[in-house]
Amino acid sequence: MEFIVVTNNPLVKEKYENELNVDYADISFRDVLCKVRDMIHKGHRLLTHPLSGSVKPHETPYKSILVSKQATQMDLGEVSIIENSIITADKFAEKFPNMPQSVKEDFQLIDCTLITSGIDAVLRR
Amino acid sequence: MKLELGNIIINDIQFTNEGSKVENGVLYVNQEEIKELVLEDSNIDTCEVFIARPGESVRITPVKDVIEPRVKVEGPGGMFPGWIAKVDTVGSGKTNVLKGAAVVTTGKIVGFQEGIIDMSGPGADYTPFSKTYNLVVKMEPVEGLKQHEHEYALRIAGFKVACFLGALGKNLTPDEVETFEFDNLVESARKYPELPRVAYVQMLQSQGLLHDTYVYGVDAKRTLTTIINPLETMDGAIVSGNCVSSCDKNPTYVHQNNRVIRELFKAHGKTLNFMGMIITNENVYLADKERSSNWSAKLAEYLGCDGVIISQEGFGNPDTDLIMNTKKIEAKGIKTVIITDEYAGRDGKSQSLADADASANAVVTGGNANQVIVLPPMETVYGHLHFVDTIAGGSANNIDAHGNITVEIQAITGATNETGFHNLSAR
Amino acid sequence: MSKIKIVQYINQFFAQIGGEEKADIKPELREGVVGPGLAFNQAFGDEAEIVATVICGDSYFGENIEKASAEVIEMVKSVNPDMFIAGPAFNAGRYGVACGTISKAVKDALNIPVLTGMYVENPGADMFKKDIYIVSTKNSAAGMRDAIKKMAPLALKLAKGEPIGASCVEGYMPNGVRVNLFEKECGAARAVKMLVAKLNNKPFETEFPMPDFDRVDPNPAVKDMAHATVALCTSGGIVPHGNPDRIESSSASKYGEYDITGVEDLDAAGWETAHGGYDPVYANEDADRVLPVDVMREFEKAGKIGKLYNKFYTTVGNGTAVLSSKKFAEEYAAKMKADGVDCVIMTST
Numbered sequence: 079m080e081f082i083v084v085t086n087n088p089l090v091k092e093k094y095e096n097e098l099n100v101d102y103a104d105i106s107f108r109d110v111l112c113k114v115r116d117m118i119h120k121g122h123r124l125l126t127h128p129l130s131g132s133v134k135p136h137e138t139p140y141k142s143i144l145v146s147k148q149a150t151q152m153d154l155g156e157v158s159i160i161e162n163s164i165i166t167a168d169k170f171a172e173k174f175p176n177m178p179q180s181v182k183e184d185f186q187l188i189d190c191t192l193i194t195s196g197i198d199a200v201l202r203r
Numbered sequence: 204m205k206l207e208l209g210n211i212i213i214n215d216i217q218f219t220n221e222g223s224k225v226e227n228g229v230l231y232v233n234q235e236e237i238k239e240l241v242l243e244d245s246n247i248d249t250c251e252v253f254i255a256r257p258g259e260s261v262r263i264t265p266v267k268d269v270i271e272p273r274v275k276v277e278g279p280g281g282m283f284p285g286w287i288a289k290v291d292t293v294g295s296g297k298t299n300v301l302k303g304a305a306v307v308t309t310g311k312i313v314g315f316q317e318g319i320i321d322m323s324g325p326g327a328d329y330t331p332f333s334k335t336y337n338l339v340v341k342m343e344p345v346e347g348l349k350q351h352e353h354e355y356a357l358r359i360a361g362f363k364v365a366c367f368l369g370a371l372g373k374n375l376t377p378d379e380v381e382t383f384e385f386d387n388l389v390e391s392a393r394k395y396p397e398l399p400r401v402a403y404v405q406m407l408q409s410q411g412l413l414h415d416t417y418v419y420g421v422d423a424k425r426t427l428t429t430i431i432n433p434l435e436t437m438d439g440a441i442v443s444g445n446c447v448s449s450c451d452k453n454p455t456y457v458h459q460n461n462r463v464i465r466e467l468f469k470a471h472g473k474t475l476n477f478m479g480m481i482i483t484n485e486n487v488y489l490a491d492k493e494r495s496s497n498w499s500a501k502l503a504e505y506l507g508c509d510g511v512i513i514s515q516e517g518f519g520n521p522d523t524d525l526i527m528n529t530k531k532i533e534a535k536g537i538k539t540v541i542i543t544d545e546y547a548g549r550d551g552k553s554q555s556l557a558d559a560d561a562s563a564n565a566v567v568t569g570g571n572a573n574q575v576i577v578l579p580p581m582e583t584v585y586g587h588l589h590f591v592d593t594i595a596g597g598s599a600n601n602i603d604a605h606g607n608i609t610v611e612i613q614a615i616t617g618a619t620n621e622t623g624f625h626n627l628s629a630r
Numbered sequence: 631m632s633k634i635k636i637v638q639y640i641n642q643f644f645a646q647i648g649g650e651e652k653a654d655i656k657p658e659l660r661e662g663v664v665g666p667g668l669a670f671n672q673a674f675g676d677e678a679e680i681v682a683t684v685i686c687g688d689s690y691f692g693e694n695i696e697k698a699s700a701e702v703i704e705m706v707k708s709v710n711p712d713m714f715i716a717g718p719a720f721n722a723g724r725y726g727v728a729c730g731t732i733s734k735a736v737k738d739a740l741n742i743p744v745l746t747g748m749y750v751e752n753p754g755a756d757m758f759k760k761d762i763y764i765v766s767t768k769n770s771a772a773g774m775r776d777a778i779k780k781m782a783p784l785a786l787k788l789a790k791g792e793p794i795g796a797s798c799v800e801g802y803m804p805n806g807v808r809v810n811l812f813e814k815e816c817g818a819a820r821a822v823k824m825l826v827a828k829l830n831n832k833p834f835e836t837e838f839p840m841p842d843f844d845r846v847d848p849n850p851a852v853k854d855m856a857h858a859t860v861a862l863c864t865s866g867g868i869v870p871h872g873n874p875d876r877i878e879s880s881s882a883s884k885y886g887e888y889d890i891t892g893v894e895d896l897d898a899a900g901w902e903t904a905h906g907g908y909d910p911v912y913a914n915e916d917a918d919r920v921l922p923v924d925v926m927r928e929f930e931k932a933g934k935i936g937k938l939y940n941k942f943y944t945t946v947g948n949g950t951a952v953l954s955s956k957k958f959a960e961e962y963a964a965k966m967k968a969d970g971v972d973c974v975i976m977t978s979t
Contacts, residue, residue, distance in 0.1 A: 328812065399826075399829040399830075401825060401829075461818075462816050462817075462818035462819070463818040463821065463822075465818070466816075466818045466819050466821070466822040467822060469822075470822050470826065474826045475822075475825070475826060475829070509829055510825050510828065510829045511825075512818075512821050512822065512825055514821075538825065538828045538829055539825075540821045540822075540824045540825040540828065542817055542818070542821050543838070545808055545838065547808040550807070551807045551808035551809055552806065552807050552808075554841060555808060555838060556838075559840050559841055560840065561840055563840055564836055564840065565824050565825070565828050565834060565836050566836045566837055566838040566839075566840070567817045567820050567821040567824060567837050568817075568837045568838045569817055570810040570811075571808045571809075571810050574810050612810075620817070621817075622817075622818065623816055623817025623818030623819070623820065623821050624816060624817070624818065625816060625817065626812050626813045626814070626815060626816050626817070627810060627811075627812055627813075628796075628810070628811055628812070628813045628817065628820075628837055629796060629808045629809060629810045629811065629837070629838070630796040630797045630798045630799075630804060630808070630809060630811065630837065
């Protein structure tokens, strides 16, 4: 299945932009979820869970989600997953407004390994 | 299959300059022996060893893993198959346990690591590991070691130390012996035909770095939902590669002492017939979730279950697996009880789970992980306190002039465990 | 430390004035305890005292809610207490509703802690358990001792401003606020017990009730839209400019019915939103964004629908109780049905 990696994680962009469709933007965690929600409304399929990872929303600033490239029909179950994820994310306050670069890089790495497990599953490798 | 767990009750840990040994319930540890063992791995640069006893003014953070020292005395296999021992099937014969002792590994893999164990004070109530005599092994990697290799190095070092200590109990006579017997399916069904047939569905964290679980050395995200003998789990077949979201992640100790299994054995033959254990995963790919939960339901049906207990691990993504498993198993006419925890906000007023369904009508909760607690300063800190200060605790002013740290209990190891290991709950 | 001063609210029956025939008596303030207050005072010991009692007939309160509430609040205020207790009401429906209503009103007006008690099936319980602490009592006055045993300690805690534990520990009805507690048994042991109860069809209590999903199956599709009368309704708070019926911006207590005969477009001059739960700028600029009258008129002209119903019903969904919403919809659905509406488009925000 052809898919798009929606992300705000520069490491994911760097690692995959030559190989896959990466839709990178320098936006907030919540904005990534909202962007994916809008895509699902338009009929893209949600392929990975928006709250992947146990690092809490807004603790990590980074989020990567796989959606199908093709927009077909909106799936109500997926709408429910993404909407609930946004509601859940909103429960958490931003934890580290002044994050050291090294910690940012750790968060980028964690998000990258999580989405890599999704990418590997889709590509069956 | 029959497993005898021989408990050697440990009442204290002390350092010694002679050889490490267990004598009269005291675990004597030669630090140099531990360091030598750990530093066999060229990826680990330094190693320090400490003792943390219940009631002491000690804080351990960030906790990587907690492991119970054990040794195989009789029967096939050995400790931590696929990692330390070969992959022979475990779960039978005799295993000796240094009961009351634990190896706690600490070391910074990533900059936001949580995991606090306070041995006294208000925080101690929230972690099951304030009650164990802990040998704390603090390790620093060689410079430039990548996070994946770092996680691996700490994980394996913890297992090695636990095996080293466990071996000290190999030739001792246990203070008590617990015997567990598990029959095959046909025999089980025949034995207690009048009792409801029950299985345990354990969901294993399986998302990526610091979010992984291994079964006989296999990464759980690469597995299909399968059946495992509960005795194998009790004998070390499942180990932890997790440590973020420490309140609801299962350290290896929790797998070795899985309380759902123990409680099901207690009730077996009395109020229910314990038919088996299903292990499934919590992958990020939605199609994997569908497939894995289909298999949980199918295997629960295959085992002829009337009811199952489903336990969870982690936050957010696994809520969806939990609800899928519950819906699909209930749809087969099999009754469920699920164990989860809650993120209801600091005020307790928000929706607790990221996913929900009316069929999940019997829920045991490990409590609200967002509850705020003030942890007073401890005299001694083993590990890296400045992560609690500046990172894992929260906002910049979460540590006051007296050294009190304000954190949510999600930072405390095992606080809201979702295998029902602890006694915290919420209403 | 001086004793905590408490005012108690009871009805005509518990004041031993009379039964149904005396249910119309107006509020009255008496010094000291009347009826159940005596046993409360014994339970409080040296720590607190019911210094005054307000007595009011259940019919009077029920038929004059606003007036009666204001009168009772004045009486309570005149005593300047630290705490207010109403009831317990057990299974007496009107009394329970009165206890809930007046407790919430006193809390809101005087900003002092309040407590009431009633049977779980008393209609007052569902109406107010999220607003105030309501102790769960037995279903008749025979349960008075048991009720006082739970209410008195909780009242003291509330009056002293002490932290309130979980509902199952303190005895109040679960109010949606999650509070942690340490159980005697570990979660695994509780799970096995719960499963055994569930398997044997015995009662068990979930530790976390799933959110209430009031799922409604959709009606069959309307086959002939070209001849159907279509109504627009909304929980998005669209109202005529100035909000003439004063629909509340949250927790709405009413809905509005407005005529749109001849209205082609909801312009900024004529329409706005009363909703307090979202950014109103875009709705106020063009209320069609929430209630699409303009598009429905286009459809009407193009013959895609038969006609647009000449009224719309509107309320604010923000924090509005499900029970209120149901009541509103039951009323206006009946009106639309009588007017021959075939289908409704309900918009939310």
